Amino acid sequence: MMTNEPKDIDVFIPPRKPDFDIDLEVPKQNEKVYDENVIESSIKDIAETANVAAEVSSNATRLILKYIQAGEKLTGVFEKELEQLKSEGKTDRKQAALAIDLEVGLLLKRVDIVSKKLSKSLANKQPDSALAQEAESIIQKIHDLKEERAADEPNQVVELAKALGVDESLAIVNPFGALEEKLALAIIDDLARQRIISAIEKMGGPTKEIKDFLSHAKLQDNVKKYGKRAAMAGGAVGLMMVLSGWFAMKMESAKRQ
Amino acid sequence: MAIPQADKFRKMIEMEVLKVIKELAQRDDTPSEKIQQIAQTTLELIRPEMQLTELYQNAVKLDDRHPELAPVVFKIMKEYEERYHKKTIDMVSDFVKAGKHDDAQDAVKKLLEFKAHEED
Numbered sequence: 001m002m003t004n005e006p007k008d009i010d011v012f013i014p015p016r017k018p019d020f021d022i023d024l025e026v027p028k029q030n031e032k033v034y035d036e037n038v039i040e041s042s043i044k045d046i047a048e049t050a051n052v053a054a055e056v057s058s059n060a061t062r063l064i065l066k067y068i069q070a071g072e073k074l075t076g077v078f079e080k081e082l083e084q085l086k087s088e089g090k091t092d093r094k095q096a097a098l099a100i101d102l103e104v105g106l107l108l109k110r111v112d113i114v115s116k117k118l119s120k121s122l123a124n125k126q127p128d129s130a131l132a133q134e135a136e137s138i139i140q141k142i143h144d145l146k147e148e149r150a151a152d153e154p155n156q157v158v159e160l161a162k163a164l165g166v167d168e169s170l171a172i173v174n175p176f177g178a179l180e181e182k183l184a185l186a187i188i189d190d191l192a193r194q195r196i197i198s199a200i201e202k203m204g205g206p207t208k209e210i211k212d213f214l215s216h217a218k219l220q221d222n223v224k225k226y227g228k229r230a231a232m233a234g235g236a237v238g239l240m241m242v243l244s245g246w247f248a249m250k251m252e253s254a255k256r257q
Numbered sequence: 258m259a260i261p262q263a264d265k266f267r268k269m270i271e272m273e274v275l276k277v278i279k280e281l282a283q284r285d286d287t288p289s290e291k292i293q294q295i296a297q298t299t300l301e302l303i304r305p306e307m308q309l310t311e312l313y314q315n316a317v318k319l320d321d322r323h324p325e326l327a328p329v330v331f332k333i334m335k336e337y338e339e340r341y342h343k344k345t346i347d348m349v350s351d352f353v354k355a356g357k358h359d360d361a362q363d364a365v366k367k368l369l370e371f372k373a374h375e376e377d
Contacts, residue, residue, distance in 0.1 A: 061271035062305065068278060069296035 075110045075138075078103040079145070100149045104142055111138045163199035263309045269336060270316050273329040274299045281325060295323050313337050314348055314360075317367055330367065 060081060067077055082099040114135045121128040162168055278295060281287040302315040316333045320326040349368065352361035 059305075061268055061275060062300070064275060065271060065296045065300055069293050069300060 075103070075106045078106070097149055100145050104145050104149075107138050107142050107145075111135055111142070114138065160196075160199055164195060263307060263312055264305070266309060266312055266336070267303055267305065267307070270303050270312065270319075270329070270333055271299065273332055274319070274326065277325055277329055295326065298322060310348065310351070314351070314364075317348075317364060318360075321363070334367070 060078075063077055063081055078099045082096060082103075085099075086096075114131055118128060118131045118135060121131065274295065278292055281292055281295075298319065302318060303312060307315070313333070317330055319333075320330045346368065349361050349364045352358070352364060
């Protein structure tokens with residue numbers, strides 16, 4: 001007897017759709033796949049930095065490679081190298097100044113990146129306090145390094161005064177006053193003028209500080225102060241022009257060599 | 258302790274590698290891992306305590322895993338011959354004497370490529 005039992009029917013049961021959406025992010029073509037932090041650590045400027053860094057120490061280029069290899073940000077590398085050199089007693093003023101300049105350069109690049117990220121986060125109404133703190137600490141660091149640099153650098157006007165025979169204590173206390181008299185003398189005295197020029201030349205040329213001192217305004221005050229010599233005002237301007245123009249030419253010709 | 262000449266040569270090699278790294282980073286299509294590997298290889302092959310010949314022997318291997326460093330190897334070979342007046346062929350002889358025949362073969366290949374390029 002046949003029965004009308006229902007046959008088993010294969011029913012296809014589709015797999016249950018997950019309750020959450022899985023967003024499989026496929027990198028778009030040409031999308032950056034690198035770790036942004038590594039690239040942000042000024043790898044792009046490394047060759048320029050390395051070129052100058054080699055003057056800080058013979059270890060600087062290797063140090064930069066180590067930082068790259070570790071994927072670390074470069075900020076701090078020159079400060080550490082400088083501390084190392086100082087602890088070994090192997091650094092001079094020029095090296096220290098260079099290391100600080102390089103470190104400040106790296107920090108400025110980093111602060112630029114951090115502030116762009118911060119602006120973005122603020123625009124998205126999601127302020128990132130960690131970024132804000134980092135920006136603040138970098139700016140403080142730059143300030144501290146610049147102060148350290150300024151403290152290490154000799155006061156050029158004081159050095160010039162001492163080179164021209166001004167008593168050291170007077171040179172430190174009142175360098176401009178001490179030099180004014182020398183400069184007034186130089187207006188009428190060829191030998192005095194030559195001494196000033198030689199002293200500045202030995203210092204490697206007029207620094208901004210010296211140039212400011214030799215500026216027209218200061219020389220004019222100087223001429224008024226020394227009364228009789230005010231008649232030589234033409235000579236004062238001439239001296240200023242000679243000193244600033246002559247040195248500019250010397251620096252240019254040194255650069256060309 | 259490395260002699261000053263070797264130190265100068267080592268710095269030159271490191272500098273040239275850093276220039277390549279800079280170019281790769283600026284192109285924005287190089288994974289950071291690749292850049293880190295290049296730095297790692299350089300640190301392993303080029304070390305401060307090495308003498309001139311050893312530096313050169315290792316430097317010519319830089320592009321074995323990183324073809325991007327081929328121009329650097331070329332520059333190094335040129336620098337070594339011109340500035341340090343060394344015969345590259347001496348390095349090949351050293352490899353053969355030490356029984357490092359694979360290294361010798363690679364060095365000969367690179368030397369021939371270098372010389373061919375010089376004659377262009």
